[in-house]
Amino acid sequence: MNTKPDDVMLALWLDDELHGEEFAAMEAWAAAHPEQLAAREETRAYRACMAGVMPREVEPPYADFFNTRIRNAIQESRVAAALEPAPAPAAIIRVRWWRSAWLMPTAAAAGMALAFWGGTHVNRPGGLISYAPTGTPAPLVYTPDNEVKANYFPGRNGSSTVIVLDGVSAIPDSTDFRETAWNSSTSEIDSTASNEDGAPSAN
Amino acid sequence: MNKIPRPTSNPVTGPLEPVVPQAGAESDDDSVLVSRAQSGDLRAYDELVIRHRGRIFAMVRNMIHNEADAWDLAQEVFIKAWNALPRFEAKARFSTWLFRIAHNTVYDWTRKRRPESAGELNDEIFDRERIDLSASTAPSEAEAPDASLQHGELRRKIEAALAKLSPEHREAVILKDVQGLSYKEIADAMGCTLGTVMSRLFYARQKLQTLLKDEYETR
């Protein structure tokens, strides 16, 4: 190669991405351009530094739990898809009774079992995951800290959802919230809402 | 043909020779699992997750510099990948395809963080850098046994320098110089042209090299 290579070829060569004839041609050209050889060495040194210091792979914390969450999300979506009512073209109307709830297709049954673990907590290294028994879609509650357990009580019959955290570190008694402000970023709040709970109106 | 040896997998010592990804080897290993996963085999997909979670988590964490969110986002990448599996074509490299999804996921997350004019937020309080990343809910990765204090300090300098780049420039550097993707693969992952990747990388490296010049010349 006698003429200067184009920028693309040069960049690929600098980053050691050329092979075969193209590489050989660039090497021949660079032999007459020591500044380019120096630039390549500089790039190599820089990349070696980066590669040596910045890990290419980092196992996510709680790796097993990481996979479990992905599996569960996939399975939940499968259940949700299985429970979706199918469109009913005339040709299959007569077999629709197979889809009725009391027959509980296997996938749906498995999914409902998953969703109705009601109060059961799976204690896995790296965090607790609870499946709240409220039906589809099942809310997910998890605590990243293995020491903390979230007890989930779904709202039913007019009650609210309550989560009781056990094992969470106490806030030191010396901590003072004296400068607490009653914050609101808008004047559109209905003050009666605040009054209902007894907390002062935001306005 | 001049072959560049593949570096060792030990991220601490690192290669002394240039890093060149071995094209083809990974996709051969993955293709069987991908095919099975596309048929609905969740166990095959689980294996793919195990194989690739390290790289995806590292990439996402380097992009958003927040361990707790990176953990969630990395999972989101794999969940989205599962949903998109029917559209994955065997001729493509699975890891590159994953990086593409990671790129989109990080981009969407960054957009959602908060709107520019979201009212009177106290930016200082909500600066994610101030969130205690050493806390147990955001555990740090285990330091390699022979990592020195200096090593850790250098990594912090590099991370700080990366944080000064725009997301596009930062991603180009992460994918090229940390993950070892080729230019073509980066272009595929970032959804841009080869020329765009090259110019972004050129600019980003110039800036990084200026910031880190003292560091790597004395090592």
Next chain:
Amino acid sequence: MIFRCLAALLLFAAPLSRAGEDPGKEVFGQVVVRVFHVTNGDPKLAGDGAKPLAPAAVEKIQKEEHLKYAHYSGIGQDTKPLYRSYENWAQPLGSSDEVLVRFEAQNKPVKGTARLGLELWLSRKKVLKTDAEISAEHPLYVLGPAWRGGRLLISVSLAPKAK
């Protein structure tokens, strides 16, 4: 025909104009995060900043089986917009970041009820991630850490629509 098109355009453009150019900034409602001190001991330990709740408010919380205490005081509140496509943070204890709640909409509120993705951060660590349906009448309650002889109770609700 023209008027119908114009009307359709105006209706379509209205939410866009409210949210500026980004439909993600459409505000679905307001999320109210309150922090209470609940105790069976001396409520004065919560300090001067704590305000005893009105009886109606106490009665409402005490309906919950797991939240029955002798005394309830309000110690902080924050109200933040619920955006269509953006997360937001509530900081109910004033300048303190001991209790932070991150939230984002998972759907548009229907009949005053919205599903939110929520994270509770205590002492700058994420301790809980959940998704929950909330409304003005039915908050999500999280019974949290111990403090001064009682516990902190965090409630997350939607503000009722302004009358």
